[in-house]
Amino acid sequence: MRGFDLTPYRRSTVGFDRLFDLIENNARINAGDNYPPFNIERLSEDKYRVTLAVAGFRPDELEITAQQNLLQVSGRKEDVSKTEQGKYLHVGIANRSFDRRFELADFVRVESADLADGLLVIELVREVPEAMKPKKIAINGGQLIDINKDQRAA
Structure with missing residues (x-):
């Protein structure tokens, strides 16, 4: 990662600060060891x-x-x-x-x-907590459908 500048990516993205920090810190910490x-x-x-x-x-x-x-x-x-x-x-x-x-x-x-x-x-x-898993939302006031239900049954 030496010599690789992430500044252009930081300027054109929003919310990826943690990812760029991880990349830069990892390059510094593990360099050569x-x-x-x-x-x-x-x-x-x-x-x-x-x-x-x-x-x-x-x-x-x-x-x-x-x-x-x-x-x-x-x-x-x-x-x-x-x-x-x-x-x-x-x-x-x-x-x-x-x-x-x-x-x-x-x-x-x-x-x-x-x-x-x-x-x-x-x-x-x-x-992943149940509350964070994706759910399908029915239109017109129907019930919620758990999209993971089909995967667990298989």
């Missing part, structure tokens, strides 16, 4: 999975915090050179602390988290 590596999967229309490679971290060294529209995963590790000084001839396995942030869409919440085989797997689900 790819640790720990991660995958984001879409499992279905409303289910997602974030997988982080956190080999060497124990569950008590990891912290997952979910706030409104933000998922933050942190890992705290002591520097190997300070704790095991003199025992290692070469340290090639990344063993450093990290903070990884993921911006979440509205109504996305963390369903579960699991650590196995060096992978931290976080399951996410989007739950």
Whole structure:
């Protein structure tokens, strides 16, 4: 995102300020830092999975915090050179602390988290409140028709 100016889009759009802020902040925060590596999967229309490679971290060294529209995963590790000084001839396995942030869409919440085989797997689900789902409106004073009813019956 370096060198990409969003100003022309900001001038010609209304109500997209949050989107442009997210793009600019993400470009600044994650520029050049790819640790720990991660995958984001879409499992279905409303289910997602974030997988982080956190080999060497124990569950008590990891912290997952979910706030409104933000998922933050942190890992705290002591520097190997300070704790095991003199025992290692070469340290090639990344063993450093990290903070990884993921911006979440509205109504996305963390369903579960699991650590196995060096992978931290976080399951996410989007739950749109019933009041926010689209409804068909009948003309001439008829009743409301729930357009999601047909999809749920299928």
